[in-house]
Amino acid sequence: MTRAEILALLESVASGTLAPSEVLAQLDAPLETDLEFAVVDHHRRARLGLPEVIFGEGKAPAQVVAIAAAILARGQNVLATRVGSEARAALASTYPKAIIGAVGRTVRIEAAPPSVQADFRAAIVCAGTTDLPVVEECSETLRAAGIEHDRLTDVGIAGIHRLFSRLPVLERADAIVVVAGMEGALPSVVGGLVAAPIVAVPTSVGYGAGAAGFAALLGMLTSCASGITVCNIDNGFGAAVAVHRIARARSRRPA
Amino acid sequence: MTRAEILALLESVASGTLAPSEVLAQLDAPLETDLEFAVVDHHRRARLGLPEVIFGEGKAPAQVVAIAAAILARGQNVLATRVGSEARAALASTYPKAIIGAVGRTVRIEAAPPSVQADFRAAIVCAGTTDLPVVEECSETLRAAGIEHDRLTDVGIAGIHRLFSRLPVLERADAIVVVAGMEGALPSVVGGLVAAPIVAVPTSVGYGAGAAGFAALLGMLTSCASGITVCNIDNGFGAAVAVHRIARARSRRPA
Amino acid sequence: MTRAEILALLESVASGTLAPSEVLAQLDAPLETDLEFAVVDHHRRARLGLPEVIFGEGKAPAQVVAIAAAILARGQNVLATRVGSEARAALASTYPKAIIGAVGRTVRIEAAPPSVQADFRAAIVCAGTTDLPVVEECSETLRAAGIEHDRLTDVGIAGIHRLFSRLPVLERADAIVVVAGMEGALPSVVGGLVAAPIVAVPTSVGYGAGAAGFAALLGMLTSCASGITVCNIDNGFGAAVAVHRIARARSRRPA
């Protein structure tokens, strides 16, 4: 660990982002745990402000549990995404206080409650009921990052008055995640109405020419509303981390 | 020519769609002209209500002029689309009264003015300035079919108030052609606002992930507003013919 | 609700489209029901002439039932499409008079029989037996819209005499939905024979280079018969709504 990194840790103590005991643990412990099938990156929280997150797809339940154990052993909070029902059950029986998100396929286990990011409020807007699993994954990740947020569900543009009547929620948001499948046009409309950062998430909702979310993805990438940025199809997690990056940059220095 | 076809022709005289002299020419003449490189289908007007249209792309200027001559020889009006500048010049010098559409690359030569379709008014709406060539092709085809129409240009959804302030034009239309590139979301918004038939035309405006109009095409096909139908990319001509089919069906019988 | 909207409602009463009691209910009630996971748009019928339709794919059976209940509570008819067998069973046990379409995966629940659209007759034509689920979805949606229609099944172009011997059915139709998989050539042939509006629906029938319906979709979009419009793959519902838009436009004003 370099001097600069130690300095950064101490500054995190000074600013209240990390507790002294957390820093102490980091100074004492190696930067990673090598589990043979995985190398857990404990330094990530210091670097990026969030612990390493477990991507559950393709991992055996026992692997997921072992990685969770390694993270908790370092006093960090666990967030696991795309966790199948078997692995969810394994985590739930091992860690009774685990918070299971069945719709969004997430699991959170808190060593300590995440500190809330002050003076920042996000919004998640989605076009239809079938986008809810992605919304849930995004919402749980925002919770893990301590970001408060509003949710607007089923306000797609086929009945655009539903969106307009909820404009105040959009206008007070410091960042907006817009989730939509089909033709993925909702971010264009939202982006034309408000000036906040917009993170668009295409979903694999739809069929035929929708091509498993590619129609929405291409639509969002070519949005005529400028300054829209886009995540991978169904990637509610990534959108939340993008919001976390924005919130963190915002709090770094007094404006 | 079967009895039924002759009957249809006579009924066209009765209803005023065709002039007696036109019918006489048809009764006297073969159903097609074989030019060796093309077989001109003179029966098409009786069958579909519009003469055969010359698709200019890939045809030599001399071929375009020869086909036009064959159509005019039968007393029918000429419409040519996707006509390159050389062929446009060839037609203009051969037929001084030809109406040249440089932006939309069309040429019309009228044996007689098309009779106007009564009690029918269409609208063409486009998202941006760069969609104009497609709008022009559509507009000229509607003129060839005798369909009156309004035009709204550059009312894309990034500044959605521009569309809303023009809502009355949409509400009085009996059919609406919506032309848009980029993410192609305009038909979804229009389709959610008014109940008229919507014919959506994706344009090859945009770049990168727009993939030469495929983003707009896929977006329109997967529109969350129901009952939207779609034409090929940049096919303003086809959209106008679709409107012609709707107008013709409407006038067939008293309501 | 604006003056214009109230005026529109009253005109709907005058023209017989809506009953006075229906209008009264609308004047008394909010425009939408917010179910937290869905916002049901009750204004859609006034705007588009059809109530909101439930898209069943990706929705839990309980969600489908709850949305149906919200629609029925406002005196509107329910149409649900792409309803899985579980959700179909849930609706059938909750609403014994529900009309279940197992082949087309639809459910209709009528508060009142839809009023028949006068002087309008559609046709659905399909290329093969395996296109029937899409035909069924289209047919049930036409029924929900009160549109009478004929059906021609298995008249693909490999044995083109089967189509020709049924030409009178096509010729009397005011609008034709053409459903086909494989190379999707049937709309081109139909569109070359009759002048009615043609709505083409590609189906995911076929394999290999058929690419889950994309061969048919591309074929229909590039049809050499002009004025064909196209819906998403397997979207029998959308095609029926497109016909509904045509029928509605037709009846709006005396010809």
Place this chain on the structure above:
Amino acid sequence: MTRAEILALLESVASGTLAPSEVLAQLDAPLETDLEFAVVDHHRRARLGLPEVIFGEGKAPAQVVAIAAAILARGQNVLATRVGSEARAALASTYPKAIIGAVGRTVRIEAAPPSVQADFRAAIVCAGTTDLPVVEECSETLRAAGIEHDRLTDVGIAGIHRLFSRLPVLERADAIVVVAGMEGALPSVVGGLVAAPIVAVPTSVGYGAGAAGFAALLGMLTSCASGITVCNIDNGFGAAVAVHRIARARSRRPA
């Protein structure tokens, strides 16, 4: 050269396919000419019944001339396809008797007229005028192979009566090449009408969703008329060679 190969040559003399002097030249000469940038395969005619053909695309004019010289030096006929205007000019000035096909971009130089394949007549059918370059390439290749053939131009399915009135030409053909762009449906209709071998050639005619011929290619591959086989987009040459293979197989043994 093996005994079997020599025997085959002698049998070719006996059957009249090759002249004795041709066989003598082959017996005396090596099987190939190595030009450093190309290895000309002189054995191909004995093996496949046609000399090696020069694919002109991407070759410098001087390379094309040199390969032609090597083929003529062995007493074989030259056919070059996809020859650019510069290389066509180079061949024409070097070999005054060269037969230049400007539309189809072919060049033929005959050491001796190809012997006509007896009792065999092919047909080339195309959907539109813009398919003519592909038809020309096919036609010139058939001429190089000594195969007599009829041509039907611009008989696409949008005016299907044009095809039906020419049915006798199709019915007398021993093999039919069907050339079409756009949605590529013509082979399906022809294949449903006659029992002859059908070789379908998609063309890059069309735009937008036509995707440079891919719509036609996919349409032909998924044809609902069975037993259609398909060549590469714009490959009129390959289709002609396929017909040559059929003609040759046919003449091999008495029926």
Place this chain on the structure above:
Amino acid sequence: MTRAEILALLESVASGTLAPSEVLAQLDAPLETDLEFAVVDHHRRARLGLPEVIFGEGKAPAQVVAIAAAILARGQNVLATRVGSEARAALASTYPKAIIGAVGRTVRIEAAPPSVQADFRAAIVCAGTTDLPVVEECSETLRAAGIEHDRLTDVGIAGIHRLFSRLPVLERADAIVVVAGMEGALPSVVGGLVAAPIVAVPTSVGYGAGAAGFAALLGMLTSCASGITVCNIDNGFGAAVAVHRIARARSRRPA
């Protein structure tokens, strides 16, 4: 039935293609059976030389059985392809003499043994063991068409000596079906060695960049060996019908 069609039938009697009794049945009976969900085309055998074939995919077992019954009722042989295990069982229990092809998913039911096509011998060559289902479908279809054939299995180009040692089988074939997955290169090698008509069938064998057979399909379409024609992915049936067309053309007139 027109005079020309009756004449054709009588000529079929004269040439021995059809028996007098078969013609009589045709003269007495309608050209098609309308089963509501299917229109069985009984005229197809007279036109194309093979009865209509049942495409089993997406059809309910009861539908498959009903269509088979309609064909048998007219004295024609049944061939069904892509028949799932349930429908195979239904046919087997209804028609005990049905010939079930479990690997190729085919069923044949013979009203009478197909007459063998004289003086014609085909070959089926495949690259690997996993191509066998497609080979089987092709082989059964050839049997239904009365075409004798050899089979070469697992002679892919990674061990090219396996192919060369079997060259005599290829050299005596009047037409060759070449079946291959992965990169689909086998037809190029075979096409460079022998002059017979080559029908290439890509298979969905392979993974990753193989893209469910598209790599093989594209490879075959762009083969550097000229005159190769291609069928849809996994379409062993279509390849056999293409061979049938070649065999039929060959026998039509004395050489």
Place this chain on the structure above:
Amino acid sequence: MTRAEILALLESVASGTLAPSEVLAQLDAPLETDLEFAVVDHHRRARLGLPEVIFGEGKAPAQVVAIAAAILARGQNVLATRVGSEARAALASTYPKAIIGAVGRTVRIEAAPPSVQADFRAAIVCAGTTDLPVVEECSETLRAAGIEHDRLTDVGIAGIHRLFSRLPVLERADAIVVVAGMEGALPSVVGGLVAAPIVAVPTSVGYGAGAAGFAALLGMLTSCASGITVCNIDNGFGAAVAVHRIARARSRRPA
């Protein structure tokens, strides 16, 4: 203009974002200028903090100049992107103080210098020299938005020490635009090193499997570093506006 909008304008005066004279002009003038071929949206600056930007591609030089005139007439600054050389010349000769960006194909014309966004510093990082046009477009847009920024050029991951030695520039940035073609891996590396918001822009640099930027686009969308967001291929403009949204959100309220 609603009361809320007027209030917003007055608050903009209070906060110094807009000058009183600018507000006065807005209060006096309509929200848009209709040029027949374009509807210029003057309200956009109040809504989104940036005036409407001219997208030059596909617009005639005269159209570009006319739109610029309409914007300047309202006292707003002009930014035009993707301006061809002809249109650049037209703007330069009309407005001598126009700032021409030849590499990035931009033009800026300032009514007044943009006010600098306080306490915010961005960075643009690119992988190679050939990415410079996209970097330039991004840089000019940031300048138009008053955002100060650093630039790192040619620090791709093939020589990763070049990036590491410039880490301090990345660490002080409040938002980072990462521009890369080829495999587009640079954002993943940057995103793993620093916590700032990352906006990734794929470029069409590369060839073959790079597929005009699609390899980079897909790579960035599937980045293993979390929280990366992505713009359209070559969309340096959009990335800058996304940074503008972040900067604006940051300055909205005291932290």
Place this chain on the structure above:
Amino acid sequence: MTRAEILALLESVASGTLAPSEVLAQLDAPLETDLEFAVVDHHRRARLGLPEVIFGEGKAPAQVVAIAAAILARGQNVLATRVGSEARAALASTYPKAIIGAVGRTVRIEAAPPSVQADFRAAIVCAGTTDLPVVEECSETLRAAGIEHDRLTDVGIAGIHRLFSRLPVLERADAIVVVAGMEGALPSVVGGLVAAPIVAVPTSVGYGAGAAGFAALLGMLTSCASGITVCNIDNGFGAAVAVHRIARARSRRPA
């Protein structure tokens, strides 16, 4: 068997690659075993240094066992890849000493232990835990080829320090297989750090725009680090054989 081949065998004895008894068996036995559904190529080991490998996908368990038996009957070692659980069980019960690789779906049965390739050490590096099945397939194939190797797991570029701290393993490797899904950027980083041959294997890990491994595949093909070569998606087997080719070439002659 030609003189050259016999000479090659004798030289293999001289160099110790093959034992005399192995050569004797080869001299006595035919080059292949024809199992009707498969032709086992026994000559492959002499030609390429490895026996034929059984590709298990799409083969029935009984077919896999029969091919294994044919290989063992010739005294050669068996390696089977992509073996489903049923076929793995069949092999395990038939050959108790079979080495089953459940994660990588491989089976090895050794007639004799493979001789270790001297002075050669490979490395397998993978980006994440979910890449392990591909790593396992590669590792087992290297074992079958007698190639010693190190393994580094879960060292993806989102936490690039994990890779750097393991640099010595990479630096001592004579060839490196790099396995990665998602954006597939790991080979670019490794290829920029060390000079050894790099064989990159994209995996189907990821979702959405990852497109079943195509994002990683395209990323690796367009890598900005030069000299990277690429295998098919998930093809750990092929990568190992590529390393085997490198190792074999290295040992052929003294340096």
Place this chain on the structure above:
Amino acid sequence: MTRAEILALLESVASGTLAPSEVLAQLDAPLETDLEFAVVDHHRRARLGLPEVIFGEGKAPAQVVAIAAAILARGQNVLATRVGSEARAALASTYPKAIIGAVGRTVRIEAAPPSVQADFRAAIVCAGTTDLPVVEECSETLRAAGIEHDRLTDVGIAGIHRLFSRLPVLERADAIVVVAGMEGALPSVVGGLVAAPIVAVPTSVGYGAGAAGFAALLGMLTSCASGITVCNIDNGFGAAVAVHRIARARSRRPA
């Protein structure tokens, strides 16, 4: 520069790879030259054994010359690929001894002749004359790396005897680059015949379904001959560097 790097340089002196004066220059000079538009990586030769290579596409002629100057200033050899004719002329006039490769679009400028890699001989094999530009780029890069090699041109599989008669060239090669367009099958055949490392390069030769080289690319990736590795389309440079990596690994230690 770390101790390890200095040690490596000194070992390079000891082994003769670098001259003492070269090492001195490196010790004295910074690791990179920052040209503002490019950062030239001088350390690359020490790391990878080849100096940084200039990728000419998209670079202005003046940029190419400036980078070349920076490399030569450090006593390293220049190789530039994909250099347009203007930039080639600029280099030729600045550096009269520049070796211009017009066909392969390369330029080499030698500070000193590259030392030849002992005991290593490569081969480049290509399928057709039109593949020559890629062969030339590969050949010039091998020359820059001091690797002797043979070339076989126009030995594609349509006349496979041309390849077999040149087998000895393949058999003596330590590594083989196989270049092919169209269906890209040549590497499969070569890979089945010899055991050397095979680097396959697809070319954009072909048309239609060839899809600018994608058919060849997919074919090579799915080759049934195992252990083939693949480079990007038209990437002759990358293939040569892959061979360089193999040659370098081979010479690292005595076998």
